[in-house]
Amino acid sequence: MTGHVALVTCHRARGLDTDEPLLLAALDALDVRVEVLDWDRAADWSAYDLAVIRSTWDYARRHEEFLSWAGATGERTRLHNPVGMLSWNTDKRYFRQLSEAGLPVIDTTFVVPGTAWPVTALSHSVVVKPSVSAGGQDTARYDADQLPQARAHVARLHSEHRVAMVQPYLEAIEDSDETALVYIGGTYSHTAAKAALLGQGAAESGLFAPETVVARTPSSAERALGDATMAWLAGASFGRPLYARVDLLPDAEGLPRILEVELTEPSLFLETDPGAADRMAAAIRALLAR
Numbered sequence: 001m002t003g004h005v006a007l008v009t010c011h012r013a014r015g016l017d018t019d020e021p022l023l024l025a026a027l028d029a030l031d032v033r034v035e036v037l038d039w040d041r042a043a044d045w046s047a048y049d050l051a052v053i054r055s056t057w058d059y060a061r062r063h064e065e066f067l068s069w070a071g072a073t074g075e076r077t078r079l080h081n082p083v084g085m086l087s088w089n090t091d092k093r094y095f096r097q098l099s100e101a102g103l104p105v106i107d108t109t110f111v112v113p114g115t116a117w118p119v120t121a122l123s124h125s126v127v128v129k130p131s132v133s134a135g136g137q138d139t140a141r142y143d144a145d146q147l148p149q150a151r152a153h154v155a156r157l158h159s160e161h162r163v164a165m166v167q168p169y170l171e172a173i174e175d176s177d178e179t180a181l182v183y184i185g186g187t188y189s190h191t192a193a194k195a196a197l198l199g200q201g202a203a204e205s206g207l208f209a210p211e212t213v214v215a216r217t218p219s220s221a222e223r224a225l226g227d228a229t230m231a232w233l234a235g236a237s238f239g240r241p242l243y244a245r246v247d248l249l250p251d252a253e254g255l256p257r258i259l260e261v262e263l264t265e266p267s268l269f270l271e272t273d274p275g276a277a278d279r280m281a282a283a284i285r286a287l288l289a290r
Contacts, residue, residue, distance in 0.1 A: 003285070003288035004035075005027065005035075006034070006037045006048040006050070006077075007020065007024070007052055008056055010055065010056050011038050011041075013057045019269070020054065023281060026277040029281070030281050032285055037051075039053070039056045040062075045076040045077045050287055051077050051080070053265055054265065059090065059134060059265070060090075060130070060132050060134045060137055061137075066090070067083065070083040078287070080243075081238075081264065082239060085238040089264050090264055091163075092108075092132070095108050095258075103225070103232060104258060105257060106167050106168070106170070106259055107168055108167050109167075110131060110163055111158075111164040111165070113158040121147065122142070122147050125143045126141065127140070127167045127169050128142065128150050128153040128166055130157050130162040130164060131163040131164070131165050132162065170249045176250060177193040178194050178195070178249055179218055179247070180193070180213075180245050181218055181223070182269065182276070183230055183245070183246070184279045185242065185282075186234065188223070188227065188230075189268075189276055190273035190276050191215070191222075192215060192272045195211065221255065222248050226246045233261075242283060242284070243263075243280065244266075246260075268280065
């Protein structure tokens with residue numbers, strides 16, 4: 001067998017990650033020994049040549065604990081993506097740096113606990129969510145006549161000592177869905193379209209919001225923005241990510257904007273491309289060879 005790899009998940013995600021069986025089969029075909037482990041269960045991480053985070057979808061409510069685990073694990077084995085990247089990526093206030101770099105992101109207002117959301121009326125639907133979130137958890141949209149409900153959502157997040165973020169609801173998702181560009185080993189792999197069923201007025205309380213996912217060919221503008229985002233990441237101090245997913249939505253002018261850059265535990269939608277699992281397995285084996 002070539003190397004010993006831990007794929008890192010959480011107990012609640014067991015059996016829910018559609019990437020996992022495809023990746024396990026692809027790693028087995030490359031003669032890579034692999035185990036699936038919960039991040040918060042006792043384990044001798046030093047026994048693994050590599051720990052690859054895949055479906056730690058419960059981290060948002062345990063953010064500091066998760067980062068502490070990642071830091072400790074990164075001292076015992078090679079962790080991908082590494083802890084510095086995770087620390088940056090798990091709080092969506094990273095949007096500010098992307099915007100300062102000239103990358104078009106969804107317009108976002110961050111409201112920290114102890115401050116007021118300075119809005120007296122809504123002219124359009126909005127999405128409210130915490131800055132540390134995953135899978136659509138604690139995320140909901142509100143129409144223009146639902147300002148009191150949106151304010152209550154912000155207040156609820158503040159009562160839990162969480163930063164709230166407010167974004168315009170881009171109606172284009174109802175016609176064109178999100179475009180998710182997947183990069184493996186720093187190189188473009190494939191693209192999927194995903195339609196998240198974002199509930200109106202009621203925040204998602206489960207592990208993740210249900211999604212319908214299909215293969216998609218990105219437009220030239222979408223591919224260019226995905227590549228530009230990856231180029232910026234390569235120039236940052238984090239190093240090249242093993243995996244990345246850049247989620248885009250068109251704005252009112254039809255131009256793509258960054259909805260999220262997923263470097264922590266994204267679904268890679270391996271089922272939408274016949275060679276994707278093999279590419280991911282090959283990237284993991286290449287890390288083992290270093």
